[in-house]
C-alpha cells in the first residue's frame with residue numbers, strides 16, 4: 001500500500017536534494033558552477049526509505065483516525081455545547097427545536113432556532129426577543145471555535161455583564177435592552193482584538209466606561225445610551241468609531257476630541273458633560289466636574305450673584321417695555337410656526353427620549369426649534385394637496401410612537417388630531433449639503449409619484465437637523481413579514497404574494513431609474529426593511545435617492561449599495577448596483593434568509609460567501625434543489641418551475657461582474673413573465689437540470705438565455 005499520505009511523508013522525509021532528484025527535478029538552489037549535482041540515490045536506498053515511511057504511516061494511522069473522528073464530530077460537540085449553554089438559560093421555550101439528535105448546522109442550513117451557521121459551523125447566536133433570562137454561560141460558548149457574533153437583545157438578562165473576553169474571537173456583541181447592571185470590570189474587553197460592535201444600550205450599567213473598550217483596535221460601533229455610566233468618557237483613537245451614543249447617562253467632564261464629530265444627540269442627557277457639540281466647558285463646569293474641591297472665594301460668588309440678578313432684572317424690564325409698545329402699535333397674527341412658550345424645550349426632550357427608545361408612545365415633537373421658532377418650525381410641503389393642513393406644531397403636539405432606529409436616524413409615527421397618520425424620519429448622518437442643494441434634491445424626490453414608491457410629503461431643513469415627513473403605510477415592512485412573523489408564530493407570505501411583491505418592487509425601482517437618471521444608484525439602500533406593505537400587500541419603496549445627501553463615510557459603512565461586490569472589490573458603485581440589491585432581495589424573499597447575516601459574516605475579511613453563493617451551492621450540490629426555498633412559504637405545489645425561474649433571475653442580478661447583470665428594464669420584463677403556477681408539469685424537472693443551474697450566475701453570460 002502506497003497511499004497519498006505515505007507518499008507525502010516519503011517525499012518530505014528524504015534529504016532535501018534527494019527528494020528533488022527522486023522526482024527527476026534539479027534541487028531548487030543547485031548551481032552548476034558552484035557544486036555538482038549530488039549522485040542519484042541507489043535503488044536499495046530508496047526501497048529501504050520507502051519501507052520505513054510505509055511503516056511510519058501505518059503507525060500514524062490511529063492518530064489520523066482520531067484526527068478525522070475529531071473533525072467529523074466537531075459539529076456534534078458544537079451541539080453539545082449549545083445544549084449545555086441552553087441549560088443555564090431561563091424561559092428557553094423559544095429554543096425548543098434545539099435537538100441534540102439533529103446537528104445545528106448542515107452546511108449553511110440552520111436547523112436550530114437562533115443559531116447562525118456557515119459551512120457547517122456555528123458562527124453566530126441571534127437570540128433576540130425571546131424573553132430569555134438566567135446566565136449567559138460564556139465558558140461554554142468559548143468552546144464554539146467559530147462563534148463570531150452574539151445577540152441577546154430584548155430579553156430579561158440581569159446582573160453583571162458576562163465576561164465576554166473569554167470568547168476572545170467575537171466580532172460583534174449585542175446586549176442592549178436587557179437589565180444588566182453594576183460596573184463593568186476594567187478588563188472586560190481585554191484582548192478582544194477583532195471586536196467591532198458593542199451594543200449595551202438600555203440596561204442599568206453603572207461605573208465608568210472601561211478603558212479596555214477605548215483600547216479595542218477595531219471598534220467601530222459603540223452604543224451605551226440609557227444606562228447609569230458615570231465619570232469621564234475615555235479617549236478613543238481618532239476616526240475609528242463610526243457610530244457612538246452615550247446619551248442619558250451620568251457622564252461628566254469634557255467630551256474627548258476623538259468624539260466631537262458626533263452630534264449632540266449622542267451625548268444629550270448627561271448633565272455634567274460639556275464640550276464638542278454640546279454646551280462649551282466653562283471654568284465653572286470644570287470646577288463642578290472635578291468634584292468641586294477648590295471652592296470659589298465667597299466674594300466672587302456674591303459678585304456673580306449680584307450681577308446675574310441685575311442682568312435678569314434689566315432683561316425683564318426691557319421685555320415688558322417692548323411688549324407694551326407692541327400692544328399699542330398692532331395686534332400680532334398667530335402663526336402656525338410660533339410654538340407656545342416652553343413648548344420647544346419639552347418637545348425636544350420628548351423627542352430625545354423617544355429616540356433612546358425609553359417609551360413606545362409619548363406626547364412628542366418631531367423637532368424643536370430652540371433658536372428662531374418663527375423661521376425654523378415650518379415644514380416645506382412638496383406636493384399641493386388638500387389635506388396638507390398641518391405643520392410642525394401639529395407634529396409637535398401629536399402623540400408619537402418610535403417605529404425604529406435605522407442607520408440614518410430614528411423614525412416616528414405621529415397621529416395628527418384630524419386622524420391623519422404621518423411618519424417623521426429624523427436624519428442624523430447627512431453630509432454638509434447646503435439649504436439650496438438640499439431643497440433642490442427634495443423637490444426632485446417630491447415630484448415622484450408611483451404606486452410602488454412612498455411619496456415624501458414634506459421636509460424640514462436646518463443645518464443640524466433634517467426631517468422627512470411621509471404618509472404612514474399600515475402593514476409594516478417586508479422584513480417583518482419575512483422574518484419577524486416567523487418567530488412570533490404568525491403566517492408568512494405565500495408564493496403568489498411574494499411573487500407580486502417582487503413584481504411591484506421591480507416596477508418601483510424601474511420608475512426610480514427613469515425619474516432619477518442623474519443618480520448612479522437611484523435607490524441606493526434597497527432591502528427588505530425599506531419595502532413597506534400596504535393592507536393588500538402591495539409593496540412601496542422607502543429610503544430611496546439618499547446617496548447625494550448623506551454623509552459618505554457613514555453611507556460606505558452602512559448602505560446596501562456599498563455592500564455590493566463592485567464596491568467591495570473596486571470601491572465604486574455603478575448603474576447596476578441597485579440591480580444587485582434587487583437580486584439579493586429576490587433571493588431573500590424566495591429563500592426566507594436574511595442577506596445581512598451573510599454580509600455581516602463576510603464583512604470582516606475576505607470571505608465572499610453571500611446569499612447568492614449559498615443559493616447557488618444548494619442548486620449545484622446534487623441534492624433536493626427545492627430546499628433552497630423558504631419552507632414557510634405556502635402555496636408552492638405546482639409552482640416550483642416558476643419559482644426556479646424567479647430564483648434564477650435573482651441570481652443573474654447578483655452576478656459578481658456588474659456589467660454582466662441585466663439592466664432594470666430587462667429584469668422587470670423577465671419578472672413579469674413569471675406566473676403563479678407552472679405551465680408545464682415536466683418543465684420543472686427539465687429546468688432544474690445540473691447544467692442549467694450552473695449557468696445561472698457565473699457560467700452563462702447571456703441573461704436572455706434564461707429559459708422562460
Ligand SMILES: Nc1ncnc2c1ncn2[C@@H]1O[C@H](COP(=O)(O)OP(=O)(O)OP(=O)(O)O)[C@@H](O)[C@H]1O
Nearest residue numbers: 403404405406407408411423470471472473477529
Ligand atoms: N412611511 C412609513 N410607514 C410605516 N412604517 C415605516 C415608514 N417609514 C419607515 N417605516 C418603518 O420604520 C422602521 C424604522 O425605519 P428606518 O428607516 O429608520 O430603519 P430601517 O429601515 O430599519 O433601517 P435603515 O435606516 O437602514 O433604512 C422600519 O421598520 C420601517 O419599515
